[in-house]
Amino acid sequence: MPTKSPVRRLLGCFVLAALAGCQPDPAPPLDQQLYIWQRQWRPAHAQALADSRADFSTLRVLALQAQPKAGWSRALVDLPRLKVDGRPLIAVVRLDGQLPALDLAAAQAQIARLLADWQAAGVTPEGLEIDHDSASARLPGYTAFLLSLRERLPPAMKLSITALPAWLASPHLPALLQAVDSSVLQVHAVSDPRRGLFDPVQARQWAERWSHVSAKPFYLALPAYGVALLPDTGGAPVVESEVPLNRAGERHELLADPQQLADLGRQLRNQAPAHLAGLIWFRLPLPGDRRAWSLTTLKAVARGEVLASQWRVELSEQAGLYDISLANVGNLDLPLPAQVALAVELCDAADGVNGYRLQQSPEHLLFNRQSSARIAAGGRRALGWARCHGIDQGAWNVYP
Structure with missing residues (x-):
């Protein structure tokens, strides 16, 4: 391909500079x-x-x-x-x-x-x-x-x-x-x-x-x-x-x-x-x-941040007694989820609190929402408690 002469390159630079100078300044933030x-x-x-x-x-x-x-x-x-x-x-x-x-x-x-x-x-x-x-x-x-x-x-x-x-x-x-x-x-x-x-x-x-x-x-x-x-x-x-x-x-x-x-x-x-x-x-x-x-x-x-919702189930255990909470770790306030499920082993007793009713099976605890509310971004809410031989801290699901 033929190359541009130095004069043409210089003129091109002037044109680009002039065009750039005519561009409106970016709008100040609101x-x-x-x-x-x-x-x-x-x-x-x-x-x-x-x-x-x-x-x-x-x-x-x-x-x-x-x-x-x-x-x-x-x-x-x-x-x-x-x-x-x-x-x-x-x-x-x-x-x-x-x-x-x-x-x-x-x-x-x-x-x-x-x-x-x-x-x-x-x-x-x-x-x-x-x-x-x-x-x-x-x-x-x-x-x-x-x-x-x-x-x-x-x-x-x-x-x-x-x-x-x-x-x-x-x-x-x-x-x-x-x-x-x-x-x-x-x-x-x-x-x-x-x-x-x-x-x-x-x-x-x-x-x-x-x-x-x-x-x-x-x-x-x-x-x-x-x-x-x-x-x-x-x-x-x-x-x-x-x-x-x-x-x-x-x-x-x-x-x-x-x-x-x-x-x-x-x-x-x-x-x-x-x-x-x-x-x-x-x-x-x-x-x-x-x-x-x-x-x-x-x-x-x-x-102007991207809004993101993210739940996390948190467990606090002492001598086999677990307090179970739901944390909103995103930056967006969220309504309470309809159901939270946890994988468990041999629970002797358990119950839901704060508007959640417990449905229990040998391998799962299902907390079902009974009332509507929201959890603020960064907030948490107690779901219930359970006395179990074990709860898999990584095996939980939250359903909208």
Whole structure:
């Protein structure tokens, strides 16, 4: 084959360099933030905050709320703990969507006292977020409320709002978004709960449409939790979240699928809509929060890790008495398996615990699930006990 002349090689290098220089810079990674939504902080918040520091840059903390009959109330936030944590903070003020009207004077007074008390404790939020599910027809009044509120905030404090996809159909949305520094588009729990908690395809479509309306930074609020639906006499379901309701009836559990959220996060990182500044996860989980992902799973999704499920049967033996446990050693929370089987030798006695019933044969112990629950990533659950002459520690099977 003929070889290229030095001139042609040099020109080719210039062309390649020019083309390389025209390539867009790689998109920066999306910021990851956390909502803290517990109305009363517990000692467990200390460890949860420490374990979340490396993965989530900013905390958005429920601080104050107004409800139609209950009036104004503050969340019992551990301010010394927030001060020690040291991450940027945004105080969230929840104004119930069922309020007959927004009382500007009361809101200003409540927010001013809140900020003064936080600052006296050494905690200075860098922003204020108003969480109000306004009807689309009331957006002009909501815009006027935000403009007046902003005039009375400290000059350096940023103002943001939680936003609903339903507002996309309103001609008043651009003016509303101009009144604030940023918005948080909520793409979960915005439809009839019987249709599910979250739709990743619809969430991506909403984000794209929002990017065409908003000329300012916006975030997506994404779910890392579940709810239960209870039947109601009027036909509409009642939603039970982190606080159990004193109501009888079968509960239909809905849980945001970590794999769906992981896939969406990957799509957004690879091709983010214009002005998308980051993702905010709802909510920081605490131990015992049975309707939230574990922090291990949440961090794996936020990092873009491959989600993997893996069971391990663990045995603890003393003088022929075995305690039998099931450990979730993957990074994905998992529902209890339907059955766990162990190969054994000559068991004198055995039984299942924690929602498992034992079925025994001369060579096997079969633990059959009787109730539903999940085991958090990194967690474990006792299955039962057995007094046997031997259990083959490598001969066990877990069936979904």
